Amino acid sequence: MFKLNLSFKLTKHTTLQATREGKRFLIATGVLLFAALNTGNNLMYLIFSMMLALLALSMVVPLVNLKGIHCSMDVKEPVFANSAGTVTIGISNSKVISSFSLRLQLEFIEESPFYIKKVPAKSMVTLSEDVVFHRRGIYDIKQIKLTTAFPFVFFIFSRDLPLRKKVIVYPRVLDIDVSEFRDSLISSARAALKVPTGEYPHSLRQYTVGDPLRYIHWKATAKLGSFMVKEFYREQTERITLVLDNSSADFQDDLFEKTVSLAATVLLELAETTMPFRLITCDKAFPFGTGRAHLWLQLDYLAGITPVPRAECNLTEDLEEQVILVAPHRGGPAEGQIETITRAFYASSI
């Protein structure tokens, strides 16, 4: 069926689009104008004038409505893909008259929940909504689309407002049962810590939840004003390397995402233990470390990770610690390159 698309770019940042009702109203106005001109009947001119007045106000009021509106945006971090994150948008109105019925559209959200009935003159209001980010990645939000059809339903006006906001959306956390794996890791870590034979403290670090109280270095704690714990030399087997095979031989997009999500899920579990861990991928190798800061560093990387051509993938580093492999499926290149894999997770089997 023929579809009339009436959309115009009024300025660089402002567009106008006629709605279904608007198109019909425009046609009716045209017909009435013809009838009025043809008959010279002033009552028809009167009806035509009313329709023209409605159309004119449909054009003028939304433009005034959008004028003087500025937006700022804040996202409560961390945000994981496919789970809700709280987005707060501040809308300020610098005009001397109020603005009504504004909808704010973020480009990555299909149906925006950000709608405000009224922004009073010379004031600011905030809107907080839970938004689901469907894809992981670094969202560089440069603009927000402000739309309004107020006061009628004939035309929708949009204005792109500049915005500077980067949101890191971490990979989706998979709902898989890794408790057995985590428990085994934690118990082995505890066993290692309970037997400090041959271990010597080599440095101090910030206390994190789960650290045994007996390793608190009280002198340093008193000096620095925050809890510090001793770090010990450990056996190589107590360190864990997570190897993520992101080489792209036969990756389908969905499988790759699943693999990355799996790696993030395992990383989060590793962070729950006190063992030093690290992430190695085809194009990046992190040093060992513990704690949340170390975790987020690696998750930041996973948020933006892309597949690497198989020829460029190098996972042949000499790995003597425990190695956990996350791969798209069994029999990948990593299995041939690494001999010390203690545990493997395959995205295809989830």
Next chain:
Amino acid sequence: MPVVYKLLTGLIALVGDLSLVITGNMHPLFIGLGSIMFIGYWRAIKGLPQANRYVTAGLSIVAFCIFLADAFIISRDVIVSVGHLSLLWHALKSFDMKDHWDPLQVFFMALIQLFLASELTRSVLFGVLFMIFIVALVYAVVYSHFIKEGLEDLKGMHKPVVVITSLVLLFTVVFFVSTPRLRGGLLGSGSRRALKSGFTEEVNLGSLGQIKEDYTVVMRVTVRPMPSGTLYWRGITYEIYLEGEWIDASGVIKSLRSNRGVFTIAPSRDNLYRQDILLEPLDTELVFTLKGPKTLRVPYRQVMLSNDGAIYVKNKKDKRLRYIVQSSLEPDRTPPEPSVHLQLPEQLQKLRRLANEITRNAVGPKEKSEKILQYLKANYKYSLRIQSPPSGQDPVEHFLFQQKKGYCEHFAAAMVLLLRASGVPARLVTGYAGGQFNRYGRYFIVRQKDAHTWVEAWTGQYWQEFDPTPVAIEGPPSQLALFLDYIKLKWDRYVVGFSRADQRSILRFMAMPMEHLLEIRIHRPGIRLPLWPLYLVLLVPGIFFFRRLLFRFRHPLWLRRYLNLRSKLALPPSATPEEVLTEALRRFPDRRQQTQALVRQYLKTRFGRKTQR
């Protein structure tokens, strides 16, 4: 759907239906069927289940079949049958209010009904309904906007809606006044229907009785200055009397020349009486004036003038007409033609004897005329209930000798014939006499009942008017009726009768402060004085709104360049000059030096010791 929204929808549907009903063209059966919508909307408001879509679809098909039969067989009038269909449609739709789109369909249909009604009526009631429609429509469409956005109430929105409604009304007036009018229409002419009242160019004695009881308004007249005595709006004169019928034998119709819409009837002089007349559609091309018309301003190209001073506007039939006449009130001095103005049927011997008896001792035409006038007034009664004369008997002789009562036609015809029988040239004049003076607008309302016939007799130098009809006493007019008529006059004048000439005069009025610039001359200098302060008052909000445009050069050039750069980069208001510089260098790397200098200048002036200017 909120109840208020349903109520508004019902109100709009009702206004649409009423606009058709007031035209008087809708069949009572369809009006009755249309009123079923009250039940439909009551059900919708109560939240009762809506009709099954198969039932509404079936009934819609039935309604369409009725429409076809109506349009091609029963009424054979497309406009009326579409009106009937719309009444049925509203009734059906009232049972089918399911989603957001349904009320919008009702609004569109009501709009179509108003459109149809505008072709069928000119009533001021249409204006009242139109006003209700605008207010309800604005509220309803704003409501529909919020419903589309997922909200259910207009709480806190009433003030902006009132402002928007006022703006719609204001814009409507502005567009109505400024939309160009095409003379003659795009495809030749319109299909406007005639709204006729029954003035007739034929005078058969006894035919005027029914008209004398008709209160339909024929014309509304403003006269400046106000003359004294009863005003006679001349139409046609009749000269030949044959078997109860008067015939216009004045002959020689000449075409008048127009100079910018003004037709000169006779050379004019000072002390003219200006009549601004709004004439309702009549079955004649004749226009009415006070005696001695000199000029006529009328929006038509062809105006004809008969020998006895009757004025005809070609092609005006069936149309409401506004025209301005300047009359001197001087009597006609055209000498009579004895063969015409003394014509008297041979068989009226009895009448001749009576004339001789009445004027036995009178000398000269003036005295004879007075004697006959007094005789008729003293011996005959005014009555609208008269009997027809026996066959073979002349109606005038029947009036004079048997009936002895009658109305203006009988009195005037009798006087003309009696004058002729006594040797005085005379003629019968038809038109309207008097009218009701409306103090609210200081104008005369002339109705069908004011249709009148009087006499003009040749006194030797000029034709003098005589009105032998006794005065019928009427009760005082209702003040409310007069006020409503005043409203109707304004409606007819400024809405229904709005013209290109009005647009020109408004333009002249608006352009007054620029008259020297545009070389437009104002003909009424007295109006200038109060208008200049008005323009000054309007200037203040004008400056307020356009101040940014007016004072755009208040900043020095370098600052304007900096601000332009900022707006080009579309940075948020919180962006610092450093951020501006970074973004500018990224976007325009080839203008590195100029940009750096510009931002340095800004920083130095804004935060340094130098002043801005």
